[in-house]
Amino acid sequence: MQADIAVLPGDGIGPEVTAVAVSVLKSVARRHGHQFEFGQHDIGGVAIDRHGDPLPPATLRACQQADAVLLGAVGGPKWSDPNARIRPEQGLLALRRGLGLYANLRPVRPHAAALNASPIKPHLLTGVDIMVVRELTGGIYFGDKTRDADSASDLCSYSVVEIERVVRSAFQLARQRRGYLVSVDKANVLETSRLWRDVTSRIGRDEFADVRLEHVLVDAMAMHLLSKPREFDVIVTENMFGDILTDEASMLAGSLGLLPSASLGDGKVGLYEPIHGSAPDIAGKGIANPYATILSCAMLLRHSLGLYEEADCIERAVDGALNAQAFTADLAGGARPLSTQAAGQAVIEQIQAR
Ligand code: NAI
Ligand code: MG
Secondary structure: OEEEEEEEEEOOOHHHHHHHHHHHHHHHHHHHOOEEEEEEOOOOHHHHHHHOOOOOHHHHHHHHHOOEEEEEEOOOHHHOOOOOOOOHHHHHHHHHHHOOEEEEEEEEOOOHHHHHHOOOOHHHHOOOOEEEEEEOOOHHHOOOEEEEOOEEEEOOOOOHHHHHHHHHHHHHHHHHOOOEEEEEEOOOOOHHHHHHHHHHHHHHHHHOOOOEEEEEEHHHHHHHHHHOHHHOOEEEEOHHHHHHHHHHHHHHHOOHHHOEEEEEEOOOOEEEEEOOOOOOOOOOOOOOOOHHHHHHHHHHHHHOOOOHHHHHHHHHHHHHHHHOOOOOHHHHOOOOOOOHHHHHHHHHHHHHHO
């Protein structure tokens, strides 16, 4: 197949990890006879420096016309003045909006070889396979904000349509997986959560009777994620709860450097990126872990291009590389760590060996 993939390296370690991920995609394309075109575009801090705009119109247009978007990370100390009028993160928010992305998928599957890197006891982690679906465009992050001398407020609101579309995506994923969906809210105190719960129950009853649905309060969920992570399959929740719970869930996998994500909407273009940021503390040293970005490419192949076998191939290759102790510094413990490039090469060798 032919596909046009927009690559947005961004800032910090973004260019280092996306370069390696692109070479992995090229090796998969060669192996399976596909033709992928890669166009590179500016976003974030580098785009502010070069164009005075964290999401230049040319970048957005290229993304809208592509089949999928692969992003590294944006931000860094150079652009981090909170009072600055233009900030790198605005580029990412504008991109999500411009592509109509509302469901953020974050799989958490601790790899056996990385279990020791997690602060959670290994016996609790074996067999954990969770997909968190976070709503991306609504809730308190986007509501009206006010501030005067002695008070401030943030409005949290959700429409039925906003809840329906993300919850349907989550039900569909649950149906393809183990048929179990947990919806997380705070319905004992928040009106938006009561609406969330009503809409979710209705969709479950009317459209997904084959999926088992449970509602769990967010504070209890924070506890269950650490005490019994194996019990969960798909978890769906609103924007802020999802932001917090996904960072918590990432600790199950040991390193931020292992966790991919996909952001999807109704349009054809999905956005794929590691969940970590631009890691300015290690940028430019060639030691960043590229696996999260490589695994994001597997999600890209699966969700945007429908190339399931190729997606599995990348995931198995990463498993193989980790089994062979191809560890970057964040995972290596006492052992001698590999560079970003060498870890990518270990994955490519696994792909070629299959
Ligand atoms: P971060 O995720 O960049 O780094 C947190 C810690 O994890 C650092 O010690 C870093 O070295 C380490 N780390 C992250 N990714 C790694 C990798 N692939 N391999 C090895 N170690 C890794 O989060 P932080 O430090 O809070 O933010 C740094 C910058 O990134 C900020 O400007 C922030 O706004 C931005 N950011 C951007 C995101 C995005 O583009 N989606 C998401 C999160 C933060
Ligand atoms: Mg976050």
